Every structure is written in C-alpha cells, then in structure tokens.
Amino acid sequence: MHYQAFLLAVLIGFLTGCDRSPTPPVPPVKPASAPGIPDPGAFQATSAWAYVEGLVAIRPRDAGTPGARRAAQWIYTTLATFGYEPELDSFDDPIPGGTATFHNVIARLPGTGSDIILLISHFDTKNGIGPDFQGANDSGSSTGVLLELARRFAGNRPNPSIWFAFVDGEECRTAYGPHDGLHGSRRLARQLRETGIASNVSAVIVLDMIGDRDLTVNVPANGTPYLVALAFRAATEAGIRPRFRLYDHAVLDDHVPFMEAGMPAINLIDFEYGSRPGANDYWHTMEDSLDKLSVQSLEHIGRTTIRMIQTLARP
Numbered sequence: 662m663h664y665q666a667f668l669l670a671v672l673i674g675f676l677t678g679c680d681r682s683p684t685p686p687v688p689p690v691k692p693a694s695a696p697g698i699p700d701p702g703a704f705q706a707t708s709a710w711a712y713v714e715g716l717v718a719i720r721p722r723d724a725g726t727p728g729a730r731r732a733a734q735w736i737y738t739t740l741a742t743f744g745y746e747p748e749l750d751s752f753d754d755p756i757p758g759g760t761a762t763f764h765n766v767i768a769r770l771p772g773t774g775s776d777i778i779l780l781i782s783h784f785d786t787k788n789g790i791g792p793d794f795q796g797a798n799d800s801g802s803s804t805g806v807l808l809e810l811a812r813r814f815a816g817n818r819p820n821p822s823i824w825f826a827f828v829d830g831e832e833c834r835t836a837y838g839p840h841d842g843l844h845g846s847r848r849l850a851r852q853l854r855e856t857g858i859a860s861n862v863s864a865v866i867v868l869d870m871i872g873d874r875d876l877t878v879n880v881p882a883n884g885t886p887y888l889v890a891l892a893f894r895a896a897t898e899a900g901i902r903p904r905f906r907l908y909d910h911a912v913l914d915d916h917v918p919f920m921e922a923g924m925p926a927i928n929l930i931d932f933e934y935g936s937r938p939g940a941n942d943y944w945h946t947m948e949d950s951l952d953k954l955s956v957q958s959l960e961h962i963g964r965t966t967i968r969m970i971q972t973l974a975r976p
C-alpha cells in the first residue's frame with residue numbers, strides 16, 4: 662500500500678473505529694543503518710529488568726513524597742554512571758489543595774545535527790494504592806527500558822540528539838486537569854516551547870506500561886500519524902506486529918503536552934494489563950507487581966524503539 666494511502670487508511674480507521682489494526686507498509690529493501698544508533702539486538706533486556714527491579718525497590722513513589730525524590734535521585738545517579746551529565750529539575754507545581762515538589766531527570770546525548778528525539782517515561786506511582794505498592798508495570802517497566810536505552814546509546818554520536826527524560830507526576834491525585842497529573846511532561850513541554858527548542862524536536866516517544874508478560878501495545882488514536890505508521894513498521898521489522906494494535910480512542914498520557922506544544926509525539930502503552938485478555942484489572946492495584954512482567958516484553962519494546970529511532974535518524 663502506498664505510504665499516503667496507508668496514512669489515509671489509518672485516518673479513516675480513527676474516524677470510523679472500524680479498522681483498528683491495518684496492515685502497515687513493509688519496506689521493500691533492508692534500509693541502511695543510521696550512524697551512531699546501536700543495533701536493536703544490542704538492547705539487553707536482562708539489564709533493563711535489573712533497572713526495573715532497582716526502581717521498584719523504591720516504593721511507593723507517589724509524586725511529592727520522599728519516595729519520588731529518592732527515585733529521581735536513583736535515576737540521576739544511574740544515568741551518571743553511564744557517563745551522562747544529567748539534569749535534576751526540581752520544581753513546585755499546584756496540585757488540588759496546595760502545591761507539591763516534583764523532580765524531572767533528563768540525560769542528553771548530543772548529536773551531530775540539530776534534530777532532537779525525545780524519549781519519555783514517567784517514574785512516579787499512582788497515589789494511595791498501598792504502602793508497599795510496586796508500580797512494576799506503571800511506572801517501573803518503561804523506566805527500566807529507558808535506562809537501558811540510555812546505557813546502550815551512551816558514548817555514541819548520532820545525527821539527532823537523543824534526550825532521555827524521566828518525568829514525575831504523570832499520575833493525577835483525583836482527576837486530570839490543569840493542576841492535576843502530567844506535571845513533569847507539562848513542565849518539560851513548556852520549557853521546550855519557551856526556549857524555541859521545540860521546533861527541533863522531530864519525535865517524542867512516550868513509553869508507559871510496556872512490561873506486561875502478555876504484551877499488547879495499544880497505540881492511541883491521538884498520536885502523530887507518521888509516528889504511528891513508523892511504530893507499526895518497526896514492530897513488523899521486530900517480528901512483533903501481532904502485539905501492536907491501533908486503539909480507536911484517545912489516551913491522556915505524557916505525550917499530550919508535547920503535542921499541544923506542537924511537537925510530533927506518540928504513546929506506546931499496553932492498556933490491557935489484567936487477569937484475562939482485554940482486562941485491565943491489574944492497573945492501579947496492588948496486583949501491579951514484578952511477577953506480572955516479563956523480560957521478553959522489555960526486549961520487544963526496547964528493540965522496537967531502537968528501530969523507530971534508526972528510521973528517524975536515517976539521512
């Protein structure tokens with residue numbers, strides 16, 4: 662199918678809700694590698710798993726609590742061991758009934774060009790679940806994958822700069838609104854817009870809840886169409902196309918503030934995290950624990966993400 666025709670089919674699918682899983686275009690020839698981008702096979706899922714365990718050991722990590730601060734410091738220290746000079750951006754933001762302090766952690770890998778690919782994971786846990794709440798999938802899994810990606814990319818010199826942003830306060834306390842939820846991503850999106858850096862951001866890729874051992878990636882309708890097409894192509898190349906589905910409605914997650922600030926963005930999220938296919942009953946419960954995840958799911962997402970970056974980085 663022609664690329665534009667595919668995009669049109671995706672759009673029609675969004676509008677009608679009738680085609681949730683179109684066949685994506687498959688490249689006819691093996692594309693050239695992109696300089697400075699690791700091979701997808703270099704992603705070590707066992708290493709990612711160790712980072713998931715490392716974050717989950719800090720629990721709970723509800724935004725505004727000492728747990729979230731310790732988690733941010735742990736991420737900062739881990740990134741520093743990879744050779745980055747990370748930024749710890751602590752800031753106060755209004756919340757229902759007051760203010761709270763949040764912490765974003767950002768590692769920047771400078772590129773040879775002006776473009777920036779921004780990879781995002783939140784690291785906070787949903788508030789009020791329980792004193793020993795792990796948040797293994799939400800937010801351990803994506804944080805572990807993003808740390809392993811940062812480790813694999815460290816020391817490289819790709820064409821686009823690659824930023825690894827670990828954002829706080831994705832979870833809302835009561836209901837999403839201007840002062841509840843998405844605190845870290847709204848902060849970073851605003852900073853990029855106000856400094857003019859946003860115009861150099863070619864892609865924002867948000868990972869969330871991607872460690873479920875029964876992996877089903879629902880790509881929400883409210884993503885930038887060419888990034889959605891790119892994700893399906895990368896999943897095909899990675900041999901996990903059956904695990905990717907178009908979700909026929911919007912999801913409010915950390916990609917939204919970047920889209921609202923004019924940056925292309927996509928959210929890779931598994932929103933079927935439960936005791937049976939289609940159920941989401943582990944989400945935001947004490948059942949969100951390490952035994953529900955698998956190393957292989959981390960590997961699938963890590964390698965698919967590298968394939969997406971390879972295509973974006975190709976001259």
Ligand SMILES: [Zn+2]
Nearest residue numbers: 787799832945
């Ligand atoms: Zn959540």
